[in-house]
Amino acid sequence: MKGFNLTEWCLNRKQLVYFLAITIIVSGIFVYPKLGRNEDPEFTIREMYITVVWPGSTASQVEEQVTDKIERRLQDIPNKDYIKSYSFPGRSVIFIDLKDDVASDKIRDTWVEVRNDINDMKGNLPSNIVGPNFNDRYDDVYGCVYALTSDGYTYEEMREKAENIRRTLLNVKDVKKVDLIGVQTEKISIQIENTKMAQLGISPNTISSALQTQNSVIPSGMIQTSTDNVYLRVSGMFDNVDNISNLPIKAGNQTFRLGDIASITRGYSDPPDPKMFF
Structure with a gap:
């Protein structure tokens, strides 16, 4: 039995092959402008870290009085994947990661729940702690960095001008966030x-x-x-x-x-x- 020959089959059906080729080319022309592309594409990091500072305490005290209590409270957070923590002298750092199947639009709501839960149990932590401080925004990326310079202006005058520029840039389409770097107090x-x-x-x-x-x-x-x-x-x-x-x-x-x-x-x-x- 003679095997199937793709070349022979195409040569015997030239009209069909031409039709399929033209269809693919035309479809590609119409689809190409709609292809997703972004110089700085958005990506979602499903992780938050919590820091608590307890001046003068040892690593063991931090683990027993701060880290363990916060970890037990975080166990009730839904869609959590895992929790990891580090206890240092005078400081505690706790990471909480969510499962990969959590929708991107649901992540911020989860972080709000984490903040509320930890703030509710703050009374059970040592009275002289600093925090807890939450960070779930370290996945922000910046597409452009502009330097504002001056000759004869003070730092405060430069800050006022930079604030005016910041408010203007926030009204530009597709601009999500504008931060000022180097502001002096x-x-x-x-x-x-x-x-x-x-x-x-x-x-x-x-x-x-x-x-x-x-x-x-x-x-x-x-x-x-x-x-x-x-x-x-x-x-x-x-x-x-x-x-x-x-x-x-x-x-x-x-x-x-x-x-x-x-x-x-x-x-x-x-x-x-x-x-x-x-």
Whole structure:
């Protein structure tokens, strides 16, 4: 019995072969513009990690008082694949991974449930912990990085301009997220010599308490009228460096302006926050 010969079969049916070839080519022309393509395609990471800082604790204490308790609470999370954790002196890191069959649009809802569960049981953790802090956004990628430079502008003025640009870019189609990198934190520095404080009989805590008391926001009551409720607010919060300089500081039987005994300057964090270089 003679075997099947594909070449012979095609040569005997040229019209059919031409028709199939043309159909495939035409279909490819129409389908090609619709093919999925993306320079920075989205991908879903089904993992979140939770960090808790407990200053002064040992690794064993962290494991018993923090890590184990959080892990037991995470056991009830639906669609969980596995949980892994690391306990260090003063710090705990817990990873939770979801199953691969969890739909992408359901992952964020699961992370919200994780946050709610852990925050609900925070009262069972040591009182002096820092956190828990959650991170489920480390799969974000950036398609473009732009550097904003200036000549003669301060960091704060640059930040204001960058914020305006950020708000504009967020209105651009397909732009999902815009972050500012290299922003420097403004701070007010108060410097006073130790010898001067010793002579006046005041301590740094005295100055700190006076600043906090003056700058605090506390309820001052309300006056109820026949037409409206009028809330009373005590003014006195610091608006500028001069207000801080005029703050009265009591030392023994004398009262001084803070600006008379200390140097008050407005600047940025030292050491500086992470900067952006290009």
